[in-house]
Structures are given as structure tokens and as C-alpha cells.
Amino acid sequence: MLEVTDLNVSYGAVNAVQGVALRADTGKVTLVLGANGAGKTTSLRAIAGYHKPKSGSVLVDGVDLAGRRAHTMVRNKLVLVPEGRRVFSTLTVEENLRIGGYRASRGAADATIAEVYEQFPILADRKDSQAGLLSGGEQQMLAFGRALMSQPKVILMDEPSMGLAPTMVDSVMTKVREIADGGIAVLIVEQNADAGIRIADDVAVITRGKTVWNGAAADADKAAVHAVLGESAFDENA
Ligand SMILES: Nc1ncnc2c1ncn2[C@@H]1O[C@H](COP(=O)(O)OP(=O)(O)OP(=O)(O)O)[C@@H](O)[C@H]1O
Ligand SMILES: [Mg+2]
Incomplete structure (x- = not known):
């Protein structure tokens, strides 16, 4: 569904991403792991059209859309x-x-909103509340719901669990899994490797702007990911 090859992105003279390869398939969760500053956010923003890549291909359903807004x-x-x-x-x-x-x-929007409310009952309960009054976890559900309103086939998620209490992290991850199971290709960046691997089908590891490992989540054994990312990748409290 999404296939990114040899992505290169720079900020002026800084080559933040140089050789990222990623894929996301329908019905699956692909987890992107990498240390701080590895280029994960830069890659996602370039793929989604918020920052023009220097080179590389971004195939969506077989069509190269690299550089589109x-x-x-x-x-x-x-x-x-x-x-x-x-x-x-x-x-x-x-x-x-x-x-x-x-x-x-x-x-059409009314019909899609009804579907989103069915998938996220908390949003239906709070539909007339100001979004700023929702908890962090509820706001994350709203961010997912808002993305689903465009009826996507591919969703990129940048650290959805950031700043959430551990119990909320689990509910957010469960929702991520449900979204993929609904027939969407999900590519998710997550600092919490344990929580991410639990719901992922595939894993990609990015180090210094480059994809250095790609494979099934079942093969992304702790030792290997640990070696690349260091201790911080596994938060025992999560
Ligand atoms: N707007 C910018 N201008 C210049 N350099 C930037 C900019 N944004 C990011 N960078 C640099 O690009 C590199 C990749 O940053 P990026 O934010 O993509 O990393 P990340 O993997 O998402 O990190 P984190 O885990 O902290 O979110 C870093 O060296 C960062 O300092
Ligand atoms: Mg980031």
C-alpha cells in the first residue's frame, strides 16, 4: 500500500534523512523505531507532504507521489x-x-462521523465539549478520529502515546491495532518499543537518517533493537 524507498530529506545543509526505506501494508501495523534525532518525524512529514524530500520515491498504491503537498x-x-x-x-x-x-x-461527512463515534464512543459522549478540555488520551482519540474522517488507506502516526499515562498508552495502542484491523495500513513511530512491538506486525529501525533494520515484529527481538537504540527504548514502567 505504501512503499518508500531511498528517501532523502534535508534542512538546508543538514541531511536529516539519507536512505530511509519503509513500507506499510493494508491491515498491518508497521512500527518505526529510532533514537532521538534519528529522522523519524522528518521522514513522516516528508512522506505526508509537509516537507519536500530531496529525492526518493513514495509509492501509494503503486503511484509515486513523492514531493506532493x-x-x-x-x-x-x-x-x-x-x-x-x-x-x-x-x-x-x-x-x-x-x-x-x-x-x-x-x-457523506455525517455518515463518516457516525462511524467514528461508533469506533470511539468517548468522542460521541464528548461531541459538544471543547477539544482543549479533553484529557491527553481523549485528544489522541480525537486526532485519530479526525484522520479517519478523510477515509484514508494509509495512516502515519507520530508518537501517539507521548505524554500519556501508562494506562492510556495501552488504550491508544489497542485503538491503533483496531484501526489497522479495519483495513488500513498503519505506519507508527513510537518511543515506547515494548508497547509498540506488542501491536506491530513489522518493524523498521532508523539510525542516523537511514533504515538499518526491517523485519517481522516477531523477529525484532529485544536484544537486537536494544543494541541499536540503547536502554531508553524499553521503558519498564510502560
Ligand atoms: N526544522 C529543522 N531544522 C533543522 N534541523 C532539523 C529540523 N527538524 C529536525 N532537524 C534535525 O533533523 C534530525 C532529525 O530530526 P527528527 O525530528 O526527524 O528526529 P526524530 O527521529 O523524530 O527524533 P525524536 O525521537 O526526538 O522525535 C535531527 O538532527 C534534528 O536536529
Ligand atoms: Mg520525532
Whole structure:
């Protein structure tokens, strides 16, 4: 569904990403691991059309869309759930969802909102609340719901568990798994390797801007990932 090869992205003279290869398949969760500054966020933003890559290919359903802007990527069924959730805090939950579905007709958006409420009952309960009043975990669910409003086939997620209490981390990860099981290709960056590997099918490890390991989650044994990422990858409290 998504196949990224030899992605190169720079900030001026800094080559932040140089040789990233990633793939995400329908119905599967691909977990991206890497130390701080490895280039994970840069890769996701370049794939989703928020930062133009220097070179590389981004195949969505076999079509190379590298370098297209974010709205074009959304139209082509690829959407990013950014780091830090970025909900519109003064708007209500439902208004946030409508923004995610802005391309659809009113009727189509209503139908999709109903589906999102079914998948995230907490959002239905809070639909008239200001998004800024939701807990961190609820805001993350809203960020997922908003992404689903564009009816994507590929969702990129940048550290959805960041800053959440350990019990919330589990609910968020369970939702990530459910989203993939609903027939979407999920590519997720997660600092909490243990929590991520539990729900992932495949794993990619990025070190200094380059993919250095790719394989099934079952083969991403702790020792190997540990060797690349160091102690911090496994938070015993999570
Ligand atoms: N706007 C920017 N301008 C210049 N350099 C940047 C910018 N954003 C990121 N970088 C640099 O690019 C490299 C990759 O950063 P990136 O944020 O992609 O890493 P990351 O893997 O997401 O890290 P983290 O785990 O901390 O989120 C780092 O060396 C970082 O300092
Ligand atoms: Mg990052």
C-alpha cells in the first residue's frame, strides 16, 4: 500500500534523512523505531507532504507521489496524525472531526462521523465539549478520529502515546491495532518499543537518517533493537 524507498530529506545543509526505506501494508501495523534525532518525524512529514524530500520515491498504491503537498496526499488516501495531536482546542470535538472531513459532502461527512463515534464512543459522549478540555488520551482519540474522517488507506502516526499515562498508552495502542484491523495500513513511530512491538506486525529501525533494520515484529527481538537504540527504548514502567 505504501512503499518508500531511498528517501532523502534535508534542512538546508543538514541531511536529516539519507536512505530511509519503509513500507506499510493494508491491515498491518508497521512500527518505526529510532533514537532521538534519528529522522523519524522528518521522514513522516516528508512522506505526508509537509516537507519536500530531496529525492526518493513514495509509492501509494503503486503511484509515486513523492514531493506532493499534504492536501494531495490526503486526496490520495494518505494522512498524518502529527506529533502532539494538534487538535483545535477552542473548537468542539465534532467541529474538529468536520475539519478532518472537509472534502466530503455534508451527507457523506455525517455518515463518516457516525462511524467514528461508533469506533470511539468517548468522542460521541464528548461531541459538544471543547477539544482543549479533553484529557491527553481523549485528544489522541480525537486526532485519530479526525484522520479517519478523510477515509484514508494509509495512516502515519507520530508518537501517539507521548505524554500519556501508562494506562492510556495501552488504550491508544489497542485503538491503533483496531484501526489497522479495519483495513488500513498503519505506519507508527513510537518511543515506547515494548508497547509498540506488542501491536506491530513489522518493524523498521532508523539510525542516523537511514533504515538499518526491517523485519517481522516477531523477529525484532529485544536484544537486537536494544543494541541499536540503547536502554531508553524499553521503558519498564510502560
Ligand atoms: N526544522 C529543522 N531544522 C533543522 N534541523 C532539523 C529540523 N527538524 C529536525 N532537524 C534535525 O533533523 C534530525 C532529525 O530530526 P527528527 O525530528 O526527524 O528526529 P526524530 O527521529 O523524530 O527524533 P525524536 O525521537 O526526538 O522525535 C535531527 O538532527 C534534528 O536536529
Ligand atoms: Mg520525532
